[in-house]
Amino acid sequence: VPTIYDIANAVGTTAATVSNALNGKGKVSASKRARIIETARKMGYRPNLLARSLTQQRSHTIALVVPHIANAFYAEFAESVEITAQSSGIRTVFVNTNEDDQFCKILLDDLIARRVDGILLLPGGISVETVQSAAMTGTPIVCCLWEEEENVVTPSVGIDFIAGGRLVAQHFLELGHRRVGVVLDGKPDEKPHHHLRFQGFLEAISASGICIDPAHVQFGDSSAESGKKAANMLLQGAELPTAIFATNDLMALGALASIWESGRSVPGDISVAGFDDISLTAIAHPSLTTVRIDQAQLVEAALSMLFQLIDGKQVEIAHPPLIVPTFIPRASTGPYSITSL
Amino acid sequence: VPTIYDIANAVGTTAATVSNALNGKGKVSASKRARIIETARKMGYRPNLLARSLTQQRSHTIALVVPHIANAFYAEFAESVEITAQSSGIRTVFVNTNEDDQFCKILLDDLIARRVDGILLLPGGISVETVQSAAMTGTPIVCCLWEEEENVVTPSVGIDFIAGGRLVAQHFLELGHRRVGVVLDGKPDEKPHHHLRFQGFLEAISASGICIDPAHVQFGDSSAESGKKAANMLLQGAELPTAIFATNDLMALGALASIWESGRSVPGDISVAGFDDISLTAIAHPSLTTVRIDQAQLVEAALSMLFQLIDGKQVEIAHPPLIVPTFIPRASTGPYSITSL
């Protein structure tokens, strides 16, 4: 692989001039520049970004860390980040933690060692210590969509999950449902991952004097499959819920499948609502009522925050901006009907 | 950010020794090593991988290039690559081309400029020239799952798509279907992206003397949404197909939704089969008959080929290994019944 020195030799000049010519910096006579560019092309020259980044102390690359790229929500988020960053001339690399805190630590260390300019960190099995130790290196980190308030160790941006949960509850209540079930990302006896969505939902439901049967809260891991399993559990009992809130769309899709397979209908027998508004809702039958997270707006906010940090500006940590989600009523929810089992 | 020089100063030694101590190379007295490691920790030392990669001429990183990370198939593939590579001590970064050849070219140049050790390239809107110009730099590139035979410019590994398509056709024929439809990734009047799957299917169907009504071939772009639209078209005509082959699972899921919405049932009225066996088939109702691509095996083969190239070994280009897909009959296909519309 030829270097600028090789080009310099070929043209009969020096590396500095080649560098200037190739980057359009400094003053290089038009004729010399032309010759340099031409021979660079002819020799198949490829700049070495490692070297450039080393001197410039800037890699023009950010990393997006997600727990599970196979989850449609994160994948869509990733595409959105890629596109937005690209338009600012920044490259994006995606890495996947598999929800493994150990691995995430290694990954973050690695990204920092590679001197990415900044990191966008989505939650999922990452401990606060891991984030903290990464943040201490001075590499700009923005946490996005964290649902645990301990996230305040770095600048962050999120959405108002509580409001989102509340919107679903209000919708259910307006439709006359009184026996509601939840498919929740989390584990029994632990703080659920989606605890804010749940909290908002629960508060609004409770406020109207309704209790949720503990058996009507089943747990999943945000995957469609887990949602289906959880919904299966929900359909076991004697008194079935007449409306189910799944804390993300993927689980809601699983719940739909489960309900259809049990021979019941949606929303005739049971209403279902999700959260996120991923594009896969396109294949839901019936179309899925959900809470929409405005990805574009979110990504925009997160990246502009990250870029600010990269530019050395301070960003307020204490009160992260919260984007307000919007409720999207569709066909999977309907009024409580007496025929519901 | 401290460097090994800072550590060397603090400990009262030299950079080389610090490097040796930190990397467990060379001979460093136990006591000195301990002191070095300790102060490195205390000073919050982070190695600079840019510098290391620059000297070593090796970044220990490979890149996976996919057209559309939001497509579940690619996302699952990506996770699989990440895990497999990780177990060999190799970092993986994902990048997304958005099926844009121009952008892909930029991306490949960038990865090469960053001196990734190798590139795994999945097809999708990438021109042969782009691949070729990237391959000429000498950066090891393995193409995986290309369905266009012009791909022979680099070593590659794929699956036997033709056999896969044939399996679906045979299944349909055994079930007695004679009016079959296809939801195909591609555009009218162009060679379809999934043309091998289609070819295998078509050959087997034709061999039994059956013709496919041109109106019974509709096009999509591999997304669930497009599958739904295409299926909608298929349901317009007077004579409906009694079985539909969607050339990937996502489109098959879309087709399912479309059929249910039209008030018909699967497989009672219409059978549906997909291709890939992505995990989202878990939410299909009924469970989706499909052709399984053994991701683990495929990724294994692709990576071992890539690693070989990285180690400087030659790899045969002419006859890429073809992994044989397996047919997975499930509940979305059933015998032709007279009641079918």
Added chain:
DNA sequence: CTGAAAGCGCTAACAA
């Protein structure tokens, strides 16, 4: 306008 020189942080011989 052009070139010489220094340096980014680290590693890899080779001497001491």
Added chain:
DNA sequence: TTGTTAGCGCTTTCAG
């Protein structure tokens, strides 16, 4: 065992 030296490929002053 330790230190010296010389790069890796590129950018960036700063003289000429």
